[in-house]
Amino acid sequence: MFSSVRLRLTLWYALAFGLLLLGFSLYVLSSLSHDLRSAFDQALVRTAETTASYFDEFVERNNPAAGAIETIRELSHGKTAVAIFRGRQALASTDKDVVALALRSNVVGSLAAGEHALTTDLNRNERLAAVPVRINSVVYTVAVAESMRELTDELARVRRIVLFAMPAALVLAAIGGFFLAGKSLAPVVTISAQAERITAKNLEERLEIKTRDEFGRLAAVFNALLSRLDQSFRVMREFMADASHELRTPLAIVHGEAEVSLSRERTAEEYRESLSIIRDNSKRMALIVKDMLDLARADSGQQTLRREELYLDDVVTACCRSAQPLAQLKGVTLNWSAEEDLSFQGDEELLKRMTVNLLHNAIQYTPSGGSVSVNLHRENGSGVLTVSDTGIGIPPASASRIFDRFYRVAEARTRSDGGSGLGLSIVKLAAESHGGAVSVASKPGEGSTFTVRLPLETL
Ligand SMILES: Nc1ncnc2c1ncn2[C@@H]1O[C@H](COP(=O)(O)OP(=O)(O)OP(=O)(O)O)[C@@H](O)[C@H]1O
Numbered sequence: 183m184f185s186s187v188r189l190r191l192t193l194w195y196a197l198a199f200g201l202l203l204l205g206f207s208l209y210v211l212s213s214l215s216h217d218l219r220s221a222f223d224q225a226l227v228r229t230a231e232t233t234a235s236y237f238d239e240f241v242e243r244n245n246p247a248a249g250a251i252e253t254i255r256e257l258s259h260g261k262t263a264v265a266i267f268r269g270r271q272a273l274a275s276t277d278k279d280v281v282a283l284a285l286r287s288n289v290v291g292s293l294a295a296g297e298h299a300l301t302t303d304l305n306r307n308e309r310l311a312a313v314p315v316r317i318n319s320v321v322y323t324v325a326v327a328e329s330m331r332e333l334t335d336e337l338a339r340v341r342r343i344v345l346f347a348m349p350a351a352l353v354l355a356a357i358g359g360f361f362l363a364g365k366s367l368a369p370v371v372t373i374s375a376q377a378e379r380i381t382a383k384n385l386e387e388r389l390e391i392k393t394r395d396e397f398g399r400l401a402a403v404f405n406a407l408l409s410r411l412d413q414s415f416r417v418m419r420e421f422m423a424d425a426s427h428e429l430r431t432p433l434a435i436v437h438g439e440a441e442v443s444l445s446r447e448r449t450a451e452e453y454r455e456s457l458s459i460i461r462d463n464s465k466r467m468a469l470i471v472k473d474m475l476d477l478a479r480a481d482s483g484q485q486t487l488r489r490e491e492l493y494l495d496d497v498v499t500a501c502c503r504s505a506q507p508l509a510q511l512k513g514v515t516l517n518w519s520a521e522e523d524l525s526f527q528g529d530e531e532l533l534k535r536m537t538v539n540l541l542h543n544a545i546q547y548t549p550s551g552g553s554v555s556v557n558l559h560r561e562n563g564s565g566v567l568t569v570s571d572t573g574i575g576i577p578p579a580s581a582s583r584i585f586d587r588f589y590r591v592a593e594a595r596t597r598s599d600g601g602s603g604l605g606l607s608i609v610k611l612a613a614e615s616h617g618g619a620v621s622v623a624s625k626p627g628e629g630s631t632f633t634v635r636l637p638l639e640t641l
């Protein structure tokens with residue numbers, strides 16, 4: 183039930199408002215009661231004093247008994263009961279009750295001059311004020327009593343109003359709070375409704391940002407997350423499309439070759455030729471799959487480097503030697519130089535694949551008669567490998583993309599011997615997983631230079 187923020191906010195709001203209202207009402211009621219009661223007391227004492235001073239004149243004239251009756255007749259009115267005592271003897275009174283009340287309160291005859299006493303009769307809800315009049319060592323007491331009914335009725339009325347008004351105000355506050363909370367939370371509802379519609383299929387959709395407040399920022403953060411997800415999904419989709427496209431050709435060749443061979447009886451020579459085509463294409467597929475697997479492993483952080491002690495110059499020299507026949511076949515001169523004893527901690531197989539990929543590219547994209555030169559040297563604590571060729575070069579627009587997976591410059595794509603476009607991705611992976619970097623400088627028609635920097639001091 184309390185899972186709704188709107189409801190919780192409303193309840194908190196009503197609770198806070200209710201406590202505030204309760205505190206305020208209690209304060210107002212108690213101070214009102216106090217003020218009314220003290221005003222009532224003051225008026226009562228004043229009446230008692232007026233009566234006492236009126237009576238005083240009769241006593242002065244040595245006529246207290248008649249004076250008491252006269253005083254009461256003159257000054258008492260409807261709702262005020264008066265009694266005048268000499269000592270504890272009642273000289274005159276408006277009724278018996280006030281005499282009894284005054285005597286019961288034990289103030290009659292015990293008050294010093296200038297004092298006054300106030301007492302309440304809870305049974306009859308009456309308040310009594312007593313004032314002494316002392317003449318010639320005789321103490322007279324003037325007692326005045328008045329019903330407090332009007333006062334208590336008034337207080338009860340106010341209390342009732344507050345009691346009824348409080349729940350009403352609380353309900354109104356809760357309703358107001360409910361609407362306010364609803365209004366403040368409306369953007370959240372909109373955001374979640376919009377977000378609910380976004381799935382892997384429409385990741386390009388974005389949340390509408392209408393405000394610049396906290397919710398606006400939340401939507402912006404969510405949109406940024408969507409953009410990143412969209413980007414990764416797109417890369418993944420492209421990768422899958424490219425991968426299946428790359429594998430489709432060799433698969434079709436393998437399948438076609440097998441079909442043709444099996445369609446009728448062939449000579450041993452023909453079978454051998456077919457099998458060698460099938461072997462070459464399977465090899466190509468295996469290479470593509472291996473490259474893809476390595477790249478996928480690197481993406482998911484699962485790639486583990488087998489670091490071992492090795493000499494970079496040995497790796498480079500071995501690769502150049504193995505690429506020499508290919509260069510000769512292509513009519514490209516390959517020469518290399520390597521600084522000796524460049525010891526390094528790294529994955530030999532990966533470093534070999536990196537060098538071979540660079541060499542093959544250089545040979546592959548350099549026309550017959552051109553040259554490829556490889557150099558390895560130490561520079562600022564790094565082993566620097568450069569592979570330069572005098573080949574076709576790379577158009578500036580493609581230079582930033584050649585390290586992307588499956589990317590091939592448009593002309594290269596049409597070449598019959600064009601690769602899968604994973605070679606440089608592996609070069610980049612190898613350089614970066616050894617803490618290094620690869621860069622390219624190229625001029626179309628003049629040649630390209632690939633430079634790999636590998637920090638020698640690896641942690
Ligand atoms: N030395 C170079 N000279 C000119 N273009 C190059 C050179 N090296 C790479 N390229 C361009 O960069 C593209 C990507 O190279 P990459 O090695 O990744 O793929 P590939 O050679 O096409 O295929 P493979 O996966 O078989 O290596 C190539 O298709 C080519 O267009």
Ligand SMILES: [Mg+2]
Binds near residue numbers: 539542543605606
């Ligand atoms: Mg290549």
